[in-house]
Amino acid sequence: MVRGDDDRERVRAAVNLVEQFAAITKVKRSGRSFTALCPFHQEKTPSLSIDPARGLFYCFGCHKGGDVFTLVQETQGLSFPDALQALARQAGIVLTHRPGDGKRAADRERLVAVMRRAVDFYTRRLLSGADAGPARAYLRSRGYDRALIEKFGLGFSPTEEPSLGTELRSAGVSNSVMERAGLAVRRGWDRGPSDDGFRDRFRGRIMFPIHDLRGDPVGFGARLMGGDGPKYLNSPETPLYRKSRLLYGLHLARREISRSDRAVVVEGYTDVIAMHRAGMESAVATCGTALGEEHLEALGRLGQRIVLAFDADRAGSDAVLRGERVSRRSGRRLDLRVAELPDGKDPADLLQEDRLEEVRQAVDDSRPALQYRMERRLAGVDLTDPESRARAVNELGPLLAAVADQATRAEYERTLSRMTGAGLSEIQAVVRRGARGAGIEGRAGRRRPDDSGGPASRVIDRHAHRGSAVERELLKAVLANHPALRELEVDSTLFGQDLYRQAFQQVEADWRVTPIGRPTPIAWRGECSPDESERQGAPDEVDRELLAISADGLEPGDPRPLVIRCRRAALRREMDAIGARMRSLAADDPQRTRLLAQVVELERRRQELTGDLR
Numbered sequence: 001m002v003r004g005d006d007d008r009e010r011v012r013a014a015v016n017l018v019e020q021f022a023a024i025t026k027v028k029r030s031g032r033s034f035t036a037l038c039p040f041h042q043e044k045t046p047s048l049s050i051d052p053a054r055g056l057f058y059c060f061g062c063h064k065g066g067d068v069f070t071l072v073q074e075t076q077g078l079s080f081p082d083a084l085q086a087l088a089r090q091a092g093i094v095l096t097h098r099p100g101d102g103k104r105a106a107d108r109e110r111l112v113a114v115m116r117r118a119v120d121f122y123t124r125r126l127l128s129g130a131d132a133g134p135a136r137a138y139l140r141s142r143g144y145d146r147a148l149i150e151k152f153g154l155g156f157s158p159t160e161e162p163s164l165g166t167e168l169r170s171a172g173v174s175n176s177v178m179e180r181a182g183l184a185v186r187r188g189w190d191r192g193p194s195d196d197g198f199r200d201r202f203r204g205r206i207m208f209p210i211h212d213l214r215g216d217p218v219g220f221g222a223r224l225m226g227g228d229g230p231k232y233l234n235s236p237e238t239p240l241y242r243k244s245r246l247l248y249g250l251h252l253a254r255r256e257i258s259r260s261d262r263a264v265v266v267e268g269y270t271d272v273i274a275m276h277r278a279g280m281e282s283a284v285a286t287c288g289t290a291l292g293e294e295h296l297e298a299l300g301r302l303g304q305r306i307v308l309a310f311d312a313d314r315a316g317s318d319a320v321l322r323g324e325r326v327s328r329r330s331g332r333r334l335d336l337r338v339a340e341l342p343d344g345k346d347p348a349d350l351l352q353e354d355r356l357e358e359v360r361q362a363v364d365d366s367r368p369a370l371q372y373r374m375e376r377r378l379a380g381v382d383l384t385d386p387e388s389r390a391r392a393v394n395e396l397g398p399l400l401a402a403v404a405d406q407a408t409r410a411e412y413e414r415t416l417s418r419m420t421g422a423g424l425s426e427i428q429a430v431v432r433r434g435a436r437g438a439g440i441e442g443r444a445g446r447r448r449p450d451d452s453g454g455p456a457s458r459v460i461d462r463h464a465h466r467g468s469a470v471e472r473e474l475l476k477a478v479l480a481n482h483p484a485l486r487e488l489e490v491d492s493t494l495f496g497q498d499l500y501r502q503a504f505q506q507v508e509a510d511w512r513v514t515p516i517g518r519p520t521p522i523a524w525r526g527e528c529s530p531d532e533s534e535r536q537g538a539p540d541e542v543d544r545e546l547l548a549i550s551a552d553g554l555e556p557g558d559p560r561p562l563v564i565r566c567r568r569a570a571l572r573r574e575m576d577a578i579g580a581r582m583r584s585l586a587a588d589d590p591q592r593t594r595l596l597a598q599v600v601e602l603e604r605r606r607q608e609l610t611g612d613l614r
């Protein structure tokens with residue numbers, strides 16, 4: 001048995017898959033199995049089935065499937081080792097092999113342990129330190145009580161001894177580990193004669209610990225309480241702390257984000273805390289940086305709608321462009337919105353003024369971020385003046401061009417035409433220009449790393465509407481007798497379109513015996529051949545397609561991604577066929593369980609292929 005498999009099975013046996021689903025979505029019993037509203041896609045009637053006996057699930061709507069680990073990984077954005085650990089913790093199981101047991105995991109654990117000690121030290125100091133009086137008074141004035149301080153692990157970093165460094169050193173933590181955790185800095189000019197060259201990074205500040213998704217403290221945001229220095233100071237980048245990825249409060253908010261399918265991004269740490277206090281528990285904030293693509297990706301894995309509830313001007317065009325890039329890449333449409341808070345105030349201030357309802361209303365009334373940008377840009381523009389109107393339209397063109405979804409983009413083109421009075425064709429021309437300027441093909445949907453650049457990708461773009469472009473490309477690689485195909489499993493099951501499957505079958509035998517370096521000959525069925533009666537007459541549709549493909553010029557790109565994509569589609573077809581059989585069976589038919597297991601296995605193979613593609 002592979003190391004750690006034992007742990008995996010113990011955890012699997014201890015957790016109840018149905019309960020795990022029930023915690024995040026609506027679950028209904030149906031015979032021996034259960035159905036649920038799928039947490040992975042938007043739906044009104046449940047199409048996800050759960051087999052509690054085998055611990056497997058599968059959604060017939062979006063084709064997600066797997067076991068309890070898949071569920072936790074996908075809904076909480078965790079890696080497998082993290083999901084295993086999270087579930088083990090929930091079930092009260094102590095893992096015999098720490099997941100990912102190795103140097104890096106051990107190093108991470110050591111740093112997290114130091115961070116935990118630091119959080120604990122700062123909190124104790126805040127609650128009882130004589131030097132923390134002003135910090136306590138400040139927090140009291142904002143209405144923070146002890147429960148809140150403990151929930152968010154707030155603390156105070158002292159200027160006086162005993163310092164964090166003193167405490168950690170006496171517990172055997174070395175200066176270099178403290179430095180790597182971002183807690184200590186090397187002294188420069190101010191080095192004293194008796195100290196050992198390090199001092200605490202944070203001094204005289206209210207401490208806001210920043211956690212990763214599983215709730216481990218990985219960094220701090222720190223607000224100055226007096227003395228000199230920047231008002232807010234954050235941890236430096238460390239092996240644990242990556243500000244481009246982390247969101248403050250996400251470990252507390254993720255469940256509510258999954259449940260409501262909506263995240264609210266606010267400006268600062270105190271805004272997050274204020275929102276949680278007010279019962280809006282899907283609030284998060286970036287840690288002293290702009291909302292980037294990795295943040296959007298992390299949020300998008302949990303919920304589709306992302307509401308930006310911070311200073312309206314900063315919720316700018318950049319956020320719109322990033323959101324669309326993430327939508328394109330993930331193939332999952334992010335619904336990025338802007339909430340306009342009353343008087344341009346922050347949630348913390350509004351809640352301090354007892355204006356909870358107004359905040360809630362602003363979030364509920366949020367508008368699509370792009371529409372918001374359009375309105376902002378056009379506000380105050382004299383639309384009767386052709387030049388200023390053209391300037392505004394030209395500026396908005398690239399934003400509209402970035403919209404990943406074609407139908408949505410068309411809708412915005414019509415809206416902009418209505419708002420400005422400019423003709424729809426004029427708008428469309430500007431958007432097309434914007435697309436070229438931004439290097440975006442006028443193509444909807446997902447964009448994979450393998451279909452950028454190269455002659456193959458242009459052809460795929462041109463034929464994308466036919467849905468069979470990839471199969472056609474693969475067929476072209478067969479006709480070109482691409483050497484890489486010889487190491488891949490290529491057979492007729494890869495082709496879902498009758499036309500291309502027949503075309504492949506027609507040339508397959510010749511292809512397999514054609515030496516590398518020569519193209520596959522096309523013997524078409526219309527060829528006059530007295531002893532093969534079916535090969536008479538004019539070229540049929542299959543012949544014509546083969547000829548058309550070779551007439552395009554046989555310069556296919558790397559066929560590996562094509563084979564993977566066709567293989568994935570083939571697995572999907574198999575799964576759909578099984579799904580159709582399952583639907584025809586009664587809810588308690590014992591066969592269903594076996595079929596569900598098959599589907600889950602196929603989905604697992606499909607997912608593995610995705611990994612190869614990246």
Ligand SMILES: [Zn+2]
Pocket residue numbers: 038039040041048059060061062063064
């Ligand atoms: Zn689904």
